[in-house]
Amino acid sequence: MDTRQLAKRIRIDTLKMTSMGSTAHIGSIFSMADLMAVLYGKIMNVDPKQPQKPDRDRFILSKGHAGGGLYAVLAELGFFPLEKLNTHYRDGSDLSGHVTHKGNPGIEFSTGSLGHGLSVAVGMAYAAKKTGGTHKVYCLLSDGECDEGSVWEAILFAAHHQLDNLVAVIDYNKIQSLDFVRTTLALEPFADKWSSFGWAAREVDGHDHCAIEQSLRDVPLVGAGKPSCIIAHTIKGKGVSFMENTVLWHYRTAKGEEFDAALKELEDNA
Amino acid sequence: MRDVFIKTLLEMAKEDPSIILVTGDLGFGVFNEFRKVLPNQFLNAGVAEQNMTGLATGMALEGFKVFTYSIANFPILRCLEQVRNDACYHQANVNIVAIGGGFSYGSLGFSHHATEDIAIMRSLPEISVFAPGDLWETQEITRLLPGIKGTCYFRLDKSDAGWTNRDGEKLEIGKAREVRTGQDFTLISTGGILGDVLRAAERLSSEKINCRVLSVHTLKPLDRAAMTRAARETGGILTIEEHTISGGLGGAVAEICLEEGALPRRFYRMGLRDAFSTIVGSQEYLRTQYQMDVTAIVAKTLELSGS
Numbered sequence: 001m002d003t004r005q006l007a008k009r010i011r012i013d014t015l016k017m018t019s020m021g022s023t024a025h026i027g028s029i030f031s032m033a034d035l036m037a038v039l040y041g042k043i044m045n046v047d048p049k050q051p052q053k054p055d056r057d058r059f060i061l062s063k064g065h066a067g068g069g070l071y072a073v074l075a076e077l078g079f080f081p082l083e084k085l086n087t088h089y090r091d092g093s094d095l096s097g098h099v100t101h102k103g104n105p106g107i108e109f110s111t112g113s114l115g116h117g118l119s120v121a122v123g124m125a126y127a128a129k130k131t132g133g134t135h136k137v138y139c140l141l142s143d144g145e146c147d148e149g150s151v152w153e154a155i156l157f158a159a160h161h162q163l164d165n166l167v168a169v170i171d172y173n174k175i176q177s178l179d180f181v182r183t184t185l186a187l188e189p190f191a192d193k194w195s196s197f198g199w200a201a202r203e204v205d206g207h208d209h210c211a212i213e214q215s216l217r218d219v220p221l222v223g224a225g226k227p228s229c230i231i232a233h234t235i236k237g238k239g240v241s242f243m244e245n246t247v248l249w250h251y252r253t254a255k256g257e258e259f260d261a262a263l264k265e266l267e268d269n270a
Numbered sequence: 271m272r273d274v275f276i277k278t279l280l281e282m283a284k285e286d287p288s289i290i291l292v293t294g295d296l297g298f299g300v301f302n303e304f305r306k307v308l309p310n311q312f313l314n315a316g317v318a319e320q321n322m323t324g325l326a327t328g329m330a331l332e333g334f335k336v337f338t339y340s341i342a343n344f345p346i347l348r349c350l351e352q353v354r355n356d357a358c359y360h361q362a363n364v365n366i367v368a369i370g371g372g373f374s375y376g377s378l379g380f381s382h383h384a385t386e387d388i389a390i391m392r393s394l395p396e397i398s399v400f401a402p403g404d405l406w407e408t409q410e411i412t413r414l415l416p417g418i419k420g421t422c423y424f425r426l427d428k429s430d431a432g433w434t435n436r437d438g439e440k441l442e443i444g445k446a447r448e449v450r451t452g453q454d455f456t457l458i459s460t461g462g463i464l465g466d467v468l469r470a471a472e473r474l475s476s477e478k479i480n481c482r483v484l485s486v487h488t489l490k491p492l493d494r495a496a497m498t499r500a501a502r503e504t505g506g507i508l509t510i511e512e513h514t515i516s517g518g519l520g521g522a523v524a525e526i527c528l529e530e531g532a533l534p535r536r537f538y539r540m541g542l543r544d545a546f547s548t549i550v551g552s553q554e555y556l557r558t559q560y561q562m563d564v565t566a567i568v569a570k571t572l573e574l575s576g577s
Binding site (some may be wrong): 057110112119120121122125127128149150154160244 | 310316318325326329351356359360
């Protein structure tokens, strides 16, 4: 699968979806679009015809505010009709702003409040170890989410129990809700924190599809016995020049001329 | 109750390898036998209740029947959002066991008194809420928990009313047990305070007041029929709970009676009245201090029944 094209489709789909609502989190979706495209396009064993098949890889979007990005990639892959995306944020829709599994095949777990997903992924990975499952469990987190203490509880547990079937991917776009990460609660030295907690951590360019794919294929990153953390350096709002690396586009919704300009940039981009 | 619970769970877990017991680093000495016999079905998640509840949910979604265990408020209030968003919303087979209902850990102070847990847990969707009154109810509910759809909260208590079951009795989820028959007045309780309630009913019988005693082991779903019958058939209702009266058993009974148009002639909720239990002491001592002991139950019933 052409993951660059898939990432482009995710961005265009979600620009349209989020333009219908408010507090849209478009910047957070665009920063992870390439990660999602590589995970779903190249790495994970998932099948839209059998969304519950037992040996599928599990994926939890812990940064649930970017739910539009997960809905879009699942629709692009055929888990549900693309037209359903038009209902996002609308009255009576299954597609809530924050990700929900109810009514949506392919979604393992509903999130929205930060700091929940990694513990559940840990439980799924621990269960797979108990039952001899050979699949992997992927959890995509935001950087701001790592302010939550529950994330660090899960990090401790995963290392202690040597869950090398667990992969945390961090969408490290350096901006959280109100401000930059470094001026809110600094995370650096971020990779060292994960390493010192017993994880194998690697930093990659979160928009370089080859680098993302290679690091995910290298999992477990140091051989058996450690959970893997891929810290993906990303740009908030990646793909639309006026959205990139701005706090404003965490919440802002593209309407009117802004919408037209954003769509043109995304469509012109090869 | 705790020992009956763990003994029953061990019997069940021997037969069903999908049963997993996860503790939040509490239960010193309690799990020795379980750990020795079934080490692969026991997990100490550490002092990390949020992660414990999230990982229990993850395991439950993979087909395990998970029991989480801790003291009083820790497995529910510390991680309330994990209980709500993770376990309940996903209808996960997570059975939250809290030892230390009410004043069980009376000497340890207010942090260890579970006095709002029933109100908070029963407000959540997709959860069943249990507080057994005796050892038989404890055993029977333990056996039923893994088969109940969705998440369960199981509130255990240091006190209990012994074994009050009749020969051949079968426990039904959502049905209050009529532990004592009577027509003059109804005493409705939840949890181990049932023992005191039965003692109070004995004393009242010598005052020629014959009390019906209902043990509400299932707070959610609550037995509507038994509550309305009590309102219609007897001289009044006194609810007794080692818990706040805000949103607990008494409030739930009142809601049902009003909705059913079955107004009890007299009604009173005995429990903590919007207060922290700031003094410490044994469970028995604190019941006396907060006016929910045998003497208080007898006096309030006499007052309400106009005797």
